[in-house]
Amino acid sequence: xxPIAKNIKRYFSKLRIKPLDVAIIxxxxxxxxxxxxxxxxxxxxxxxxxxxGQEIVIKTxxxxxxxxxxxxxIKVENEDYVSMPLDAKLVKIKENNIQIKRxxxxxxxxxxxxLDVKTYKDTVKEVLSDNAISFxxxxxxxxxxxxxxxxxxxxxxxxxVDEETVTEAxxxxxxxxTKENDRLDVGIKNTVREGKEGVREKIYKVVYENGKQxxxxxxxxxxxxxxxxxxxxxxxxxxxxTSRGDTLRFSKAIDxxxxxxxxxFKDTGKNPGDPGFGITAxxxxxxxxxxxxxxKVIPLGTRVYVEVPGKAADYGYAVAADTGSAIKGxxxxxxxxxxxxxxxxxxxxxxxxxxx
Numbered sequence: 001x002x003p004i005a006k007n008i009k010r011y012f013s014k015l016r017i018k019p020l021d022v023a024i025i026x027x028x029x030x031x032x033x034x035x036x037x038x039x040x041x042x043x044x045x046x047x048x049x050x051x052x053g054q055e056i057v058i059k060t061x062x063x064x065x066x067x068x069x070x071x072x073x074i075k076v077e078n079e080d081y082v083s084m085p086l087d088a089k090l091v092k093i094k095e096n097n098i099q100i101k102r103x104x105x106x107x108x109x110x111x112x113x114x115l116d117v118k119t120y121k122d123t124v125k126e127v128l129s130d131n132a133i134s135f136x137x138x139x140x141x142x143x144x145x146x147x148x149x150x151x152x153x154x155x156x157x158x159x160x161v162d163e164e165t166v167t168e169a170x171x172x173x174x175x176x177x178t179k180e181n182d183r184l185d186v187g188i189k190n191t192v193r194e195g196k197e198g199v200r201e202k203i204y205k206v207v208y209e210n211g212k213q214x215x216x217x218x219x220x221x222x223x224x225x226x227x228x229x230x231x232x233x234x235x236x237x238x239x240x241x242t243s244r245g246d247t248l249r250f251s252k253a254i255d256x257x258x259x260x261x262x263x264x265f266k267d268t269g270k271n272p273g274d275p276g277f278g279i280t281a282x283x284x285x286x287x288x289x290x291x292x293x294x295x296k297v298i299p300l301g302t303r304v305y306v307e308v309p310g311k312a313a314d315y316g317y318a319v320a321a322d323t324g325s326a327i328k329g330x331x332x333x334x335x336x337x338x339x340x341x342x343x344x345x346x347x348x349x350x351x352x353x354x355x356x
Contacts, residue, residue, distance in 0.1 A: 045090040049074065051100045064089060065098055079103035079118040104152040108133065111160065112210070124148045124156055138163065140209070162208045165219070172198035174227040182356075184235025185249060195230030198223060237356050240305075243314055248305050250353040254297070256330040258306065258315070260345040261292070262338065280322035291315075292322035292333035298354065305353040306334060315350065 044059040047068050062068040066086035069076065076082055083099035090096045103118040110133055121127045125146040128135060135158060142157035174195035184190060203220040206213060240248045261267040263278040263286050270277040278286050282300055291306070298304065298320045306315035315334050327333050332352065336342050 047096045049098045052102045081120040106154045108156045110158040166204045168202045170200045172227045176230045180236045181233040185237045185239045188235035190233040192231040196228040198227030199225040249356045252354045254352045258350040260334045260336045260342045282321045289318045290321045290335040291318045292324040292327045293320040303355040307351045
């Protein structure tokens with residue numbers, strides 16, 4: 001008999017209880033203790049905790065996830081991942097699996113900022129998404145790639161890469177085209193058409209990294225607008241202001257010697273009444289304003305102006321309408337009305353302007 005049973009029997013003998021009653025009481029006590037043990041064991045919950053790869057298996061009377069973690073001395077931070085809410089109820093009928101992923105420090109450098117974060121995410125891509133950091137195919141990652149696994153104290157550096165097409169307009173100078181105009185005096189210009197610059201467009205592909213220009217590549221160059229040349233007429237007609245105040249328009253000036261003549265027999269070998277008396281080589285009547293010339297120098301029919309340099313009066317306007325055997329080269333013979341005028345004229349140096 002066990003000591004407990006002997007003690008119980010001794011206790012009940014003092015109470016003068018029959019041995020059969022004692023046996024019944026003993027059996028009842030044993031049954032109660034055994035039943036209590038099974039009831040207590042049935043109230044326990046099976047829990048498996050995986051803390052960053054370390055597995056803990058326990059049975060607990062605790063009711064919630066938070067309570068069982070506290071019981072096992074497991075502390076979690078706000079950034080850590082727990083597969084079940086801390087206030088979630090533990091179940092009795094099946095195993096409770098609690099997964100814990102510990103957050104690690106990571107530094108993200110992007111858009112001119114440096115962000116220190118703690119994360120339990122697995123890859124660089126997941127960390128960026130979790131922190132609402134966007135990226136595209138042009139962006140560059142320094143020291144890491146999107147699919148890289150996260151490790152403690154990892155640096156993730158993103159260089160923003162932007163591209164744009166830039167068009168630069170470069171002016172094309174216009175030319176000035178000069179055309180001679182034989183109806184305008186020398187020194188006179190007339191703008192027929194104003195010029196206009198053209199436009200040459202250069203199209204570049206410009207690449208920026210974090211807002212700083214890195215490359216600028218010429219893609220295409222086109223002339224979007226041709227220049228329009230300026231047209232200017234310039235006068236070619238020479239002009240001269242005579243002593244009389246007239247402005248002559250001439251094509252050429254020739255320095256010559258000038259003699260003079262009349263219709264007299266002395267000068268022409270003909271007397272009044274003779275055939276052809278007083279008639280020039282061109283068939284016009286000889287008069288003031290008619291001069292004899294060498295047709296090789298001044299064609300017959302040419303209008304001229306005879307200037308006498310110095311203080312003497314100019315002979316003036318005349319027509320080359322006569323010739324003479326002695327009139328060769330740069331020499332003319334001007335018609336005068338009298339022998340005295342011829343004698344006074346003598347031989348002069350003159351400038352003959354060929355008029356337009």
